Amino acid sequence: MRKGSKLYSILRFKCPRCQEGDFFISGAYNLKKVGNTHKECSECGLAYSKEPGFYYGAMYVSYGLGVGLFVTCWVSLSLFFPAVSTGWQIAIISALSLAAAPYFYALSKIIWANFFFHYDPSALKQHEQKH
Numbered sequence: 438m439r440k441g442s443k444l445y446s447i448l449r450f451k452c453p454r455c456q457e458g459d460f461f462i463s464g465a466y467n468l469k470k471v472g473n474t475h476k477e478c479s480e481c482g483l484a485y486s487k488e489p490g491f492y493y494g495a496m497y498v499s500y501g502l503g504v505g506l507f508v509t510c511w512v513s514l515s516l517f518f519p520a521v522s523t524g525w526q527i528a529i530i531s532a533l534s535l536a537a538a539p540y541f542y543a544l545s546k547i548i549w550a551n552f553f554f555h556y557d558p559s560a561l562k563q564h565e566q567k568h
Contacts, residue, residue: 441558443551450547453554455481455561460550465543472542481560482567487553492546499545506530506537 438445440456452458458478463470474485486492510530514521521529 441556443556446551446556447544447547450543452478452481452483452485453547453551454478454483454557456556457481457561458483460485460547461543465540468539471539472546474546481557481563483554483560485550492549495545495549498548499541502541502545503534503537506534506541 438448443453445451446453446456446460449456450460452460455478458475458480460474460478462473462475465471476486477484507530510533511526514526514529
């Protein structure tokens with residue numbers, strides 16, 4: 438995975454524009470600060486929120502991630518463990534979904550931001566010149 442790709446920014450939770458600064462204040466499982474983003478990038482100065490309510494659209498991304506997890510688990514359990522009852526499958530998938538929820542919340546926000554902000558290798562130089 439090379440710097441400059443959206444995947445780099447998403448998987449490392451880095452600024453979508455410069456891919457240097459941290460996007461989130463803390464890790465995904467710090468439940469007091471889960472999903473809290475910095476106001477702007479510490480490296481290039483990008484404001485992470487374009488407008489109030491900008492990240493509401495990330496709910497759709499989170500829903501897609503949740504559905505993907507559900508389908509993947511359901512199919513895997515049905516194929517590889519056919520003796521597991523439907524009740525147990527639902528319990529297992531529910532537990533996994535609950536455990537993945539903070540990570541999916543953070544992941545959905547960085548994915549959403551990457552739809553609107555694009556990598557710019559000159560962003561760091563421009564920010565340095567301004568300051």
